[in-house]
Amino acid sequence: MKLLITGGAGFIGSAVVRLAVKQGHQVVNLDALTYAACLDNVSSVADSPLYSFEHANICDREALTRIFGTHRPDLVMHLAAESHVDRSIDGPGAFIDTNITGTYTLLEAARSYWHAEGRLDTFRFHHISTDEVFGSLGATGQFTETTPYDPRSPYSASKAASDHLVRAWGETYGLPVVLTNCSNNYGPYHFPEKLVPVVILKALAGEPIPVYGKGDNVRDWLYVEDHADALLTVAAKGEVGRSYNIGGENEVTNLDLVKMICAILDDRRPTGAPHAELITFVPDRPGHDMRYAIDPSRIRDELSWKPSVTVRQGLALTVDWYLMNEPWWRALQNREGVGQRLGQG
Structure with a gap:
């Protein structure tokens, strides 16, 4: 297949780009290169004859029309999005522009291309979303593909709107679409404003490790390379018009997750041990959802996919990657907002 991947220089998008090229697909990486993007994320495939890059914004219809006409993709994998909840609290406008208007513009460009190509049966528009659109769970239960939407933040509301547009x-219009909603991702190349890299980098620097509230918020953690594999599985075998929830089957409180990372660093960098002594509780995020949990039955039963690593295994791989790739994260430390507390309302 020839894949047009939006947001392919970001965290999840770059994992999909790397794996897709490895699997032998032609890949067109479309990215606006905003603050969280980094072309170093795809440097391992940049010289491949299967890879090409288009610097463009998904809100630019003229650029999208040119890209569709030039590359004639078989599949669109739409990952480009503003995704940091804290930033959405401080500046929701960017989330409306990219996640809603950008998705609309991309859908219209894809629809025009699909019509021009004779409504190809083989064409697909794969929209990648989040479990945060479902809102917050209590102590029990899991999100399924039929869970009603109940977004609580500007970020999740904008992603919910984009899901509705795709459907x-x-x-x-009959556009052949498929959707996926994932749980919290972590792994290599994670931009250093999200929880897992923040903990790693604060611990390495011997600085206070911030934990929101009591640290009792629960998330289902999904290793990013597992997620990329799941996305390409859905792209190849998913049923048109269907949605698939993708989870890591690893529910952990934020505090326990932080302690796991600290324990791994105690082993890898014992001179700073015990790193858990750096944990510092800070005022909670406004509207912080208590618990997310994914029921992965549909993707497991219909497409025979399941995650390959536990959260402990994945965190060890992630910590080791950050320890071996200091030049990558050092180069991002001066980007806007990195290292600052955002989203306090």
Whole structure:
């Protein structure tokens, strides 16, 4: 297949790009190169004849029309998004522009291309979303593909809107769409404003490790390379018009996750041990959802996919990657917002 991957210089998108090229697919990476993007994320495949890059914004219809016409993709994998909840609290406008208007613009460009190509049966528009659109769970239960939407932050509301747009373009115009909603990702190349890299880098620097509230918020953690594998599985075998929830089957409180990372660093960098002494509780995020949990039955039963690592295994791989790739994360330390507390309302 020839894949047009939006946001392919970001965290999850770059994992999909790397794996897709490894699997022998032609890949067109479309990215606006905003603050969280980094072309070093795809440097391992940049010289491949299967890879090409387009610097463009998904809100730019003229650029999208040119890219579709030039590359004629078989599949769109739409990962480009503003994704940091804390930033959405401080500046929701960027999330409306990219996640809603950008998705609309991309859908229209894809629909025009699909019509021009004769409504190809083989074409797919794969929209990648988040479990945060479902809102917050209590102590029990899991999100399924039929869970009602109940977004609580500007970020999750904008992603919920984009999901609705994709479904509407499928129902109204017949555009062959498929959707996925994932749990919290972590792993190599994670931009250093999210929880896992923040903990690693604060611990390495001997600085206080911030934990929101009591640290009792629960998330289902999904290793990013497992997620990339799941996305390409859905792209190849998913049923048109269907949605698939992708989870890591690893529910952990934020505090326990931080302690796991500290324990791994105690082993890898014992001179700073015990790193857990650096844990510092800070005021909670406004509207902080208590618990997310994914029921992965559909993707497991229909597409025979399941995660390959536990959260402890994945965190060890992640810590080792950051320890071996200091030049990568050092180069990002001066980007806007990195190292600052955002989203306090």
